[in-house]
Amino acid sequence: MREIGIIMNGVSGRMGYRQHLVRSILAIRDAGGVELPDGSKVTVRPLLVGRSEAKLAEIAAEHGIADYTTDLDAALADPQWEIYADFLVTKARATALRKAIAAGKAIYTEKPTAESVEEALELARLAQEAGVKTGVVHDKLYLPGLQKLKRLIDSGFFGRVLSVRGEFGYWVFEGDWQPAQRPSWNYRAEDGGGIIVDMFPHWNYVLENLFGEVKSVYSQASIHIADRWDEKGERYDATAEDAAYGIFELEGDIVAQINSSWTTRVNRDELVEFHVDGTHGSAVVGLFGAKIQPRNATPKPVWNPDLEDTHDYDEDWQQVPTNDVFLNGFRQQWEEYLTSYVLGTDYPFDLLAGARGVQLAEAGLESSRTGAKVVLPELKLA
Numbered sequence: 412m413r414e415i416g417i418i419m420n421g422v423s424g425r426m427g428y429r430q431h432l433v434r435s436i437l438a439i440r441d442a443g444g445v446e447l448p449d450g451s452k453v454t455v456r457p458l459l460v461g462r463s464e465a466k467l468a469e470i471a472a473e474h475g476i477a478d479y480t481t482d483l484d485a486a487l488a489d490p491q492w493e494i495y496a497d498f499l500v501t502k503a504r505a506t507a508l509r510k511a512i513a514a515g516k517a518i519y520t521e522k523p524t525a526e527s528v529e530e531a532l533e534l535a536r537l538a539q540e541a542g543v544k545t546g547v548v549h550d551k552l553y554l555p556g557l558q559k560l561k562r563l564i565d566s567g568f569f570g571r572v573l574s575v576r577g578e579f580g581y582w583v584f585e586g587d588w589q590p591a592q593r594p595s596w597n598y599r600a601e602d603g604g605g606i607i608v609d610m611f612p613h614w615n616y617v618l619e620n621l622f623g624e625v626k627s628v629y630s631q632a633s634i635h636i637a638d639r640w641d642e643k644g645e646r647y648d649a650t651a652e653d654a655a656y657g658i659f660e661l662e663g664d665i666v667a668q669i670n671s672s673w674t675t676r677v678n679r680d681e682l683v684e685f686h687v688d689g690t691h692g693s694a695v696v697g698l699f700g701a702k703i704q705p706r707n708a709t710p711k712p713v714w715n716p717d718l719e720d721t722h723d724y725d726e727d728w729q730q731v732p733t734n735d736v737f738l739n740g741f742r743q744q745w746e747e748y749l750t751s752y753v754l755g756t757d758y759p760f761d762l763l764a765g766a767r768g769v770q771l772a773e774a775g776l777e778s779s780r781t782g783a784k785v786v787l788p789e790l791k792l793a
């Protein structure tokens with residue numbers, strides 16, 4: 412059985428450890444590999460890379476992993492490792508990806524792929540010139556709720572889609588009287604933080620893969636909470652926005668509005684929800700759930716401020732059943748990427764797709780700075 416050596420850089424981090432190492436690569440290893448269309452299997456061998464040898468040794472011992480190192484250059488020079496996977500803080504990513512591409516490794520990386528669209532595009536070009544396969548995390552597309560939404564779209568349920576309203580967020584504690592549940596760099600612009608850089612790359616691939624390419628963005632970014640406390644309990648100035656209110660024009664005259672916030676208290680069924688209105692029906696989907704209202708079952712409200720409305724609008728929605736077994740989304744995407752890598756097939760979620768995500772984030776920040784709507788030019792490699 413073919414074994415694919417994967418350099419995993421940043422496995423001590425939140426995403427690197429939980430989603431990529433434990434839930435994806437080790438789950439694949441422990442399941443005996445990924446099954447290819449012809450019934451054969453390929454398996455994976457991780458090499459843990461990081462800055463702290465002690466941390467790596469601890470993770471390796473806990474999970475029965477033979478290989479770890481603090482020497483990234485040596486790992487990149489060793490041909491037994493075919494894929495370089497990156498889960499570092501955003502700021503450290505581009506430098507590491509550049510090195511890995513130069514070493515001829517295939518790339519699999521977290522988003523955002525870089526801090527500027529120029530750099531993201533340069534990485535995509537370098538990878539194309541080097542002829543290496545690239546993959547960028549598109550995990551939200553694999554959420555059960557969004558897979559149900561995809562099925563609704565593909566079945567023609569909506570008729571013509573008119574608009575999408577997204578609500579994402581929850582309260583992230585300031586860190587003084589309760590520890591914050593996200594890393595402090597998320598709130599410092601100088602360290603690659605900010606909810607736009609974090610979330611707009613997700614919104615870009617969600618919108619372009621489900622509804623249509625994003626043509627323009629208007630956004631308002633806010634630092635609602637300026638005083639925060641870091642992992643050591645020390646106060647710092649938040650210099651990156653903790654909320655962003657965006658309007659996105661999509662292909663086909665679809666309007667998407669998405670609020671992203673770490674400063675809101677949840678009053679919805681899930682931490683993210685999308686409400687989609689179409690001529691023939693509407694849907695509200697979250698991480699797991701999805702409910703629909705076809706036009707044949709749409710009530711006919713009449714606005715009357717003098718009369719209390721006793722209609723129960725929640726009752727007008729019907730749950731979409733869970734007819735599939737959904738794998739962890741990160742693992743599902745890893746399996747597809749590995750299959751595509753081995754078979755040499757085209758892989759759509761590549762560094763160019765990643766660059767479009769960075770482009771949307773950059774345009775969102777520009778819009779907020781200037782107060783103007785920003786039109787997105789098509790990104791091309793050549």
Ligand SMILES: NC(=O)c1ccc[n+]([C@@H]2O[C@H](COP(=O)([O-])OP(=O)(O)OC[C@H]3O[C@@H](n4cnc5c(N)ncnc54)[C@H](O)[C@@H]3O)[C@@H](O)[C@H]2O)c1
Pocket residue numbers: 420421422423424425426427461462498499500501503521522523548550594609
């Ligand atoms: N796909 C998603 O849903 C999702 C969710 C959260 C974060 N992310 C992305 O994942 C990446 C990591 O985020 P996280 O929340 O796991 O962060 P984290 O702070 O928990 O982990 C960051 C990792 O980078 C390492 N690191 C930090 N500074 C470094 C440096 N200067 N040089 C080399 N290594 C360094 C740390 O040791 C750690 O292993 C970010 O790019 C973030 O945007 C993606």
